[in-house]
Amino acid sequence: MSSKDLFEIARTIADAARPGEQLEAYVVRSRETEVKVFNGAVESLSVAEAAGIGVRVIADGRQGIASAGSLDADVITETLADARDNATYGAPDAGYGLAEPRDVEGVPAPDLDLWRDDVLGTPTAEKVALAIAADRAVLAADARIRGVESTDYGDAALEMAMVASTGVSATMARTMSSVGTSAMAGERDATQTGYGFDVRRSFGELDVERAATMAAERATRLLGATQPSGQRLPVIFDPMVTASVLSLIGSALNGEAVLRGRSMFADRLGEIVGAGSVTIVDDPTNPDAFGASPFDGEGVRTRANTLVRDGRLERFLHNLYTARRAGAQTTGSAVRSYASTPGVGARALHFLPGTKSPAEVMASVPEALYLQSVSGLHSGTNPVSGDFSVGAEGLMVRNGQFAEPVREVTVASTLPRMLLDIVEIGSDLTWLPGGTAGVTLLVSEMTMAGA
Amino acid sequence: MLETPIVEATLQRALAGGGDFADVFVEDRASTSSTYDDGKVEEMRSSRSRGAGIRVVRGETTGFAHTSDISLEGLRAAADAAAAAAQAGGPGTKVAPLVERTSTRPHLIETLPETVSKAKKVEMMARADEAARAESGSITQVTSSYADSRRRILVANSDGVLATDDQVRTRFAVSCVASADTGLQTGSEAPGRTVGFEFFDEHPPEEIARIAAARAVSKLEARPAPSAKLPVVLRRGAGGVLFHEACGHGLEADLVSRDASVFAGKVGERVAGRGVTLVDDGTLARDWGACAIDDEGALAQRNVLIDDGILTDYMWDLLRARRDGRASSGNGRRETYQHLPMVRMTNTYITEGTEDPDEIIRQTPYGLYCVALGGGQVNTATGDFVFGITEAYMIEEGRITYPVRSAQLIGNGPDALRAVDAVGNDFETWTGMCGKDGQSVPVSAGQPTLRVAELTVGGTAA
Numbered sequence: 001m002s003s004k005d006l007f008e009i010a011r012t013i014a015d016a017a018r019p020g021e022q023l024e025a026y027v028v029r030s031r032e033t034e035v036k037v038f039n040g041a042v043e044s045l046s047v048a049e050a051a052g053i054g055v056r057v058i059a060d061g062r063q064g065i066a067s068a069g070s071l072d073a074d075v076i077t078e079t080l081a082d083a084r085d086n087a088t089y090g091a092p093d094a095g096y097g098l099a100e101p102r103d104v105e106g107v108p109a110p111d112l113d114l115w116r117d118d119v120l121g122t123p124t125a126e127k128v129a130l131a132i133a134a135d136r137a138v139l140a141a142d143a144r145i146r147g148v149e150s151t152d153y154g155d156a157a158l159e160m161a162m163v164a165s166t167g168v169s170a171t172m173a174r175t176m177s178s179v180g181t182s183a184m185a186g187e188r189d190a191t192q193t194g195y196g197f198d199v200r201r202s203f204g205e206l207d208v209e210r211a212a213t214m215a216a217e218r219a220t221r222l223l224g225a226t227q228p229s230g231q232r233l234p235v236i237f238d239p240m241v242t243a244s245v246l247s248l249i250g251s252a253l254n255g256e257a258v259l260r261g262r263s264m265f266a267d268r269l270g271e272i273v274g275a276g277s278v279t280i281v282d283d284p285t286n287p288d289a290f291g292a293s294p295f296d297g298e299g300v301r302t303r304a305n306t307l308v309r310d311g312r313l314e315r316f317l318h319n320l321y322t323a324r325r326a327g328a329q330t331t332g333s334a335v336r337s338y339a340s341t342p343g344v345g346a347r348a349l350h351f352l353p354g355t356k357s358p359a360e361v362m363a364s365v366p367e368a369l370y371l372q373s374v375s376g377l378h379s380g381t382n383p384v385s386g387d388f389s390v391g392a393e394g395l396m397v398r399n400g401q402f403a404e405p406v407r408e409v410t411v412a413s414t415l416p417r418m419l420l421d422i423v424e425i426g427s428d429l430t431w432l433p434g435g436t437a438g439v440t441l442l443v444s445e446m447t448m449a450g451a
Numbered sequence: 452m453l454e455t456p457i458v459e460a461t462l463q464r465a466l467a468g469g470g471d472f473a474d475v476f477v478e479d480r481a482s483t484s485s486t487y488d489d490g491k492v493e494e495m496r497s498s499r500s501r502g503a504g505i506r507v508v509r510g511e512t513t514g515f516a517h518t519s520d521i522s523l524e525g526l527r528a529a530a531d532a533a534a535a536a537a538q539a540g541g542p543g544t545k546v547a548p549l550v551e552r553t554s555t556r557p558h559l560i561e562t563l564p565e566t567v568s569k570a571k572k573v574e575m576m577a578r579a580d581e582a583a584r585a586e587s588g589s590i591t592q593v594t595s596s597y598a599d600s601r602r603r604i605l606v607a608n609s610d611g612v613l614a615t616d617d618q619v620r621t622r623f624a625v626s627c628v629a630s631a632d633t634g635l636q637t638g639s640e641a642p643g644r645t646v647g648f649e650f651f652d653e654h655p656p657e658e659i660a661r662i663a664a665a666r667a668v669s670k671l672e673a674r675p676a677p678s679a680k681l682p683v684v685l686r687r688g689a690g691g692v693l694f695h696e697a698c699g700h701g702l703e704a705d706l707v708s709r710d711a712s713v714f715a716g717k718v719g720e721r722v723a724g725r726g727v728t729l730v731d732d733g734t735l736a737r738d739w740g741a742c743a744i745d746d747e748g749a750l751a752q753r754n755v756l757i758d759d760g761i762l763t764d765y766m767w768d769l770l771r772a773r774r775d776g777r778a779s780s781g782n783g784r785r786e787t788y789q790h791l792p793m794v795r796m797t798n799t800y801i802t803e804g805t806e807d808p809d810e811i812i813r814q815t816p817y818g819l820y821c822v823a824l825g826g827g828q829v830n831t832a833t834g835d836f837v838f839g840i841t842e843a844y845m846i847e848e849g850r851i852t853y854p855v856r857s858a859q860l861i862g863n864g865p866d867a868l869r870a871v872d873a874v875g876n877d878f879e880t881w882t883g884m885c886g887k888d889g890q891s892v893p894v895s896a897g898q899p900t901l902r903v904a905e906l907t908v909g910g911t912a913a
Binding site for chain 1: 628
């Protein structure tokens with residue numbers, strides 16, 4: 001089956017639209033390889049190909065969706081019938097409607113090359129060899145590494161085709177490959193763990209040493225960590241931590257959350273929400289972003305959207321539905337899986353980087369807590385109320401240098417407060433899977449609870 | 452779901468080129484879900500998936516492939532791919548004749564959700580919406596959602612095991628936003644059971660809605676949580692997630708065998724105070740993690756992990772158990788046919804003690820009373836865990852005084868277990884989805900009201 005076949009399947013369904021009915025088919029196929037290595041040997045190897053279809057129906061102002069994890073003709077027929085039936089139970093809403101040709105005009109289609117043939121073309125044996133090499137490299141990186149919890153290699157080649165009966169259609173194909181490893185340092189009763197990874201669009205670019213060194217360094221530098229006493233202090237965010245926090249902030253810059261009264265930014269368009277150095281942009285047209293895509297989940301062209309400019313809240317992300325309800329324009333930010341109706345989400349959210357290197361950011365305060373990793377981000381923070389409290393481990397920073405490691409602390413503030421308290425944004429923009437980029441951040445004060 | 456000869460032929464094919472073990476997992480899943488927002492049905496969704504996962508084990512290596520084509524040809528191709536992935540070689544392994552394992556379902560399903568009209572499902576959401584708004588004028592937003600799923604599975608392996616299960620689950624969730632001068636607060640409640648539409652006999656939508664609404668409203672008056680180490684009293688049900696995270700994960704045999712658990716090598720040792728007994732029980736009737744068989748065909752069972760403070764056993768899947776020459780404990784689970792099974796919890800709980808829950812609060816001069824917790828996370832290698840408080844109150848001089856805002860609780864699993872110093876005589880379970888290595892499975896966690904002598908509360912108050 002080729003990408004062209006996916007498009008044909010989608011088109012055949014869209015062509016079946018009855019008078020007065022809008023019909024959309026969203027078809028995806030993914031091919032994935034996953035290798036798990038333990039103790040220098042392959043623990044498991046999975047080779048998978050999966051396909052699915054989502055059919056959305058809008059009739060009499062009502063919307064319904066049905067999906068299936070199969071592209072067999074009989075299943076597709078059943079799915080279309082289910083979607084039509086589901087639509088009869090939805091409440092009518094003038095906001096429903098598929099993309100129309102006029103919705104996609106006016107914005108140039110980004111020319112994005114997101115596919116690398118070597119992800120599917122590389123023999124599985126080479127992928128296995130790379131994963132084993134990464135596992136060994138972690139052990140070799142430092143004498144204090146006593147083991148590797150696991151090393152995983154994964155790749156995915158994803159193809160999507162969607163056709164709407166209104167005459168809008170889109171196709172997209174992209175690849176990604178990654179290697180990740182979790183190192184364990186020290187004795188059992190004083191184990192510290194550190195995660196390292198490398199992620200690329202092509203297999204050939206993967207840097208095993210980078211992942212291994214990162215894991216080993218992050219595990220060993222926490223050895224001897226103790227629980228410090230509580231205090232208020234400046235906090236430096238590791239780029240990976242920044243990316244996770246930014247994704248939470250992004251969920252409050254989402255037109256759907258705003259519409260549902262579930263955003264701390266709901267009534268604040270045009271207001272100052274961050275420090276003057278804070279500019280937050282979602283740019284899916286940047287090919288370096290792993291979430292890059294020329295089209296959104298409704299077939300609308302993506303574009304760079306500045307959400308916060310110089311600290312001022314300028315825009316929310318919208319899909320067609322939330323835009324109509326809010327009296328705004330779609331920002332090309334519909335996100336979806338084949339099994340869901342389009343939601344709203346960022347694909348390439350990032351802080352506009354500053355000019356200081358991470359070392360310069362660290363040297364800019366006499367003492368700070370460096371957050372290497374946080375846990376409980378989703379249970380301890382709330383993009384509605386803005387409460388922010390996470391478990392953390394990391395290191396104290398003094399005079400620009402890492403000092404003693406700390407563990408079992410919590411770090412708390414509120415998301416609105418943190419945005420205002422950002423005093424430095426590093427120059428080290430790092431794209432990560434999951435729709436965000438990381439960068440080193442310095443927040444002037446947070447509450448650390450410990451012993 | 453599949454004729455036995457086809458299953459046998461697939462297993463033979465999988466092992467034709469060698470390998471030590473093979474299994475076939477066939478799954479047919481149908482689900483319906485709907486969201487009701489702003490006083491109307493926002494969406495009605497249905498989905499269907501069907502396919503098979505085939506695993507071939509050779510030595511320490513597992514090869515895996517899955518297919519949505521469950522014809523003989525589709526299964527044959529997947530079997531070949533799994534065998535190739537396992538790098539199997541050498542003489543073929545014999546497949547034992549398949550003998551169906553009779554499993555006893557923990558309970559009967561009374562009303563299959565597929566036999567209930569969509570209109571009736573919508574009515575439940577409308578009732579919840581109305582009840583939540585009636586709870587308080589400060590409720591500004593209500594979202595309720597309904598979800599049911601039916602998962603039929605067949606598992607067969609080269610040891611001759613053949614088993615099937617039909618798992619029906621129903622879940623209902625209400626999430627509210629309350630608004631006042633103090634800002635926005637949220638409250639939610641989302642019980643789920645391994646039952647059909649009779650779920651609503653046990654959990655009327657109004658009751659779920661009132662809990663969610665009251666939770667949001669109570670937090671409008673909440674003050675910042677302290678930033679300190681405190682005694683923490685966990686209300687029945689609320690703290691199950693703590694023991695799931697803090698202890699349960701560290702007792703999974705895959706993590707133990709990787710030496711990635713603080714509980715490795717500690718069987719027979721005291722790991723908790725007297726009176727603390729931790730159980731994982733797939734047969735706990737009606738609970739969210741209940742099943743007749745696990746996803747490797749092993750019968751679900753009740754496993755005592757910690758008995759009166761002494762570590763007695765870990766949880767096992769088939770592969771880890773085979774390597775250790777023992778039986779699986781019925782804890783091999785997978786999210787779908789597209790995933791490999793691994794050691795997972797089912798319904799995990801601390802058994803009830805003898806103390807009066809009210810008395811536990813009275814005997815706490817100063818501390819935190821947790822009524823609801825959000826999700827949590829643990830680093831099994833270090834035992835460090837966190838979990839979010841979603842509804843909690845201060846205890847002052849043995850009395851509950853004021854609500855506190857969301858914050859994180861942090862601690863260390865083994866330390867927290869040893870610090871349990873009071874166990875109540877009540878009991879309740881909590882419904883959740885447990886994530887591990889990218890796979891999410893339904894679980895429940897439970898406990899009586901109990902007190903942990905000291906945990907770190909990460910609020911912003913001095």
